[in-house]
Amino acid sequence: MKNKRKIFNDPVYGFVKIPNDLIFDLVEHKYFQRLRRIKQLGLADFVYPGALHSRFQHAVGAMHLMSQTLNALESKGIMIMDIEREAAQIAILLHDIGHGPFSHVLEYSILDGVAHESITEMIMERLNKEHNGSLQMAIQMFRNSYDRPFFHQLISSQLDMDRMDYINRDSFFTGVAEGSIGVERIIKMFTVIENRLLVEQKGLLSVENFLNARRMMYWQVYLHxxxxxxxxxxxxxxxxxxxxxxxxxxxxxxxxxxxxxxxxxxxxxxxxxxxxxxxxxxxxxxxxxxxxxxxxxxxxxxxxxxxxxxxxxxxxxxxxxxxxxxxxxxxxxxxxxxxxxxxxxxxxxxxxxxxxSNSGYIPENSSIGIYMKSGEIKEVSDASDLPTIKALGKIVEKxxxxxxxxxxxxxxxxxxxxxxx
Missing domain, CATH: 1.20.1250.30 (Growth Hormone; Chain: A;)
Known part of the structure; x- marks a missing residue:
């Protein structure tokens, strides 16, 4: 029998484990292997020669952060079933599988008005049929139709595993130090209250740094x-x-x-x-x-x-x-x-x-909640005493x-x- 418990040596996080047989099969699938041949940052290597990392690396890295986050939440007494853990890992692993050549650059040049998220859902449905419905819960989490919405927040929100990995990874490969963020600190500060993902007050400074880093990366890298x-x-x-x-x-x-x-x-x-x-x-x-x-x-x-x-x-x-x-x-x-x-x-x-255009934080889309020591929940711009955090909600256009x-x-x-x- 083939050994499916593999380990990647990731330059950003070190050793990253493939947690189970189903996820191994998905990683080995030709649809996912295609992501090795799609650069994460499109044409950024025209500016930063080191920006040659792939969507494959990013997807595996985001899955690793999801595993770390679920471990941290369980350590705080938040119940996560094994089937939920697997579904969340699959959903974040496949979240970018619908990207085409050069990622975002040609999203609307090759196809006429079809976003990569829509294609991702189509591919996930195909893979779900191939695996006899094993991806159904992952698809629900991806679509935000699962009855514990904090899982979707971990997949797609203002502070999700996708953003935390790509900002950290893109900073690493471009050499833009301003994008470096305290991923481990933020993960340890996550908590869940009434099925909503929140950050404990002790992690506020790390969230502020994350939002500022994201804004800097947009101007210096993504929109160069x-x-x-x-x-x-x-x-x-x-x-x-x-x-x-x-x-x-x-x-x-x-x-x-x-x-x-x-x-x-x-x-x-x-x-x-x-x-x-x-x-x-x-x-x-x-x-x-x-x-x-x-x-x-x-x-x-x-x-x-x-x-x-x-x-x-x-x-x-x-x-x-x-x-x-x-x-x-x-x-x-x-x-x-x-x-x-x-x-x-x-x-x-x-x-x-x-x-x-660039905005570091748009609370109308998906606000970041801070769980204060008093038990109150505040939106991050209200919890922060930094005027720059409030200003990040403003969309800056050039x-x-x-x-x-x-x-x-x-x-x-x-x-x-x-x-x-």
């Missing part, structure tokens, strides 16, 4: 302007490939990627035709890199330019603004592009406007203009920023 530029170039290359293929012009790519370029694949088609889920489950970062490397030799000048820019990291320039990008600035850019001989119909491939590096625009940008001030 170079990552934004790389994302723009990649998505525009796929947009151009879709345009060409739908006009009947050949663009060589893998058989798994082609169906998503030939026509829009929305939720209706994705859920009614199982072959599209099969195609999706065969996609990973390799398919995109293969396509981009191949398109460097495309006969289409625009696709060739975009592919070369991406593969060789000759990315577009980026300017950030506190307010909306002035129309005059965009008009000036368009004028310069037209002077270079760019067709009016193709201008969209040479620039992009948009915005990025608008950007991203454009081909063949155009000099710095003088116009300077004037535009002065007007905004």
């Amino acid at each position: 302007k170079t990552s934004v530029s790389a994302e723009v170039v990649l998505t525009k290359a796929l947009e151009r490939a879709k345009f060409l293929i739908r006009k009947g012009i050949e663009c060589f790519c893998s058989d798994n990627l082609r169906p998503f370029l030939e026509k829009p694949v929305g939720k209706d088609l994705f859920t009614t035709n199982s072959k599209y889920l099969d195609y999706f489950l065969s996609l990973d970062d390799t398919d995109i890199w293969f396509a981009m490397k191949t398109w460097q030799n495309s006969e289409d000048h625009i696709l060739q330019m975009l592919a070369n820019s991406f593969v060789n990291r000759r990315l577009y320039k980026v300017a950030l603004f506190d307010g909306k990008v002035e129309p005059e600035l965009i008009d000036s850019l368009k004028s310069k592009l037209l002077q270079q001989g760019i067709s009016p119909n193709n201008l969209k491939y040479y620039y992009q406007t948009g915005k990025v 608008h950007y203009l991203c454009w081909t590096n063949d155009v000099y625009l710095q003088d116009e940008i300077y004037k535009s920023r002065k007007q905004l001030v």
Whole structure:
């Protein structure tokens, strides 16, 4: 009989155990193994060369934190049945299994309005059938339909195992020290009152550090302007490939990627035709890199330019603004592009406007409760005496203009920023 009690040597936590046979089988499944070939941080390695860790590592790490948390809760007298423990571990292990190539970067480029959470549920349902209903409770916890809602909070909330692992792990691999958090301390401070996950007052400082670290990681890593530029170039290359293929012009790519370029694949088609889920489950970062490397030799000048820019990291320039990008600035850019001989119909491939937003904590979605020594339960921003915690609930937006590096625009940008001030 095959030994299914394996141990991973994780660079962040040390030894991580596979707790039982069912979880071993799920980790070994080809759907989960696919996560080895999807980078956790998408295009962040264009900025931080060490950011090459995978969704596989993150999922296993989050499962480890779930095990540690359940142990801590049991030590405080909170009853957790073995079947609940297994379900919670499975739910967090599979919480990201619906991610496509480059994680969030191409979430709405390959599919037409289908979020990765929806795909995760479809895959979990498939795996549940394969394992004769053994994942039913895990699916209930994932959907927040299980009658002990604190399990869902551990899977998806403002302070869940997902966030605690990815902030700690991403900080480790990028080398951004501001993202380091006291995971063990927070876990030991968890408690459950009336089926609600809370943090004991002694852990308030660690929660404050967690929220600040998350905010810092967003600005320094997840929303870094170079990552934004790389994302723009990649998505525009796929947009151009879709345009060409739908006009009947050949663009060589893998058989798994082609169906998503030939026509829009929305939720209706994705859920009614199982072959599209099969195609999706065969996609990973390799398919995109293969396509981009191949398109460097495309006969289409625009696709060739975009592919070369991406593969060789000759990315577009980026300017950030506190307010909306002035129309005059965009008009000036368009004028310069037209002077270079760019067709009016193709201008969209040479620039992009948009915005990025960041908020460290949104209590309306899922508040973090602090269990005070007095027995009172306070929302974290009320329990904290730090004004920065209250400010974290404010959504901060930055608008950007991203454009081909063949155009000099710095003088116009300077004037535009002065007007905004």
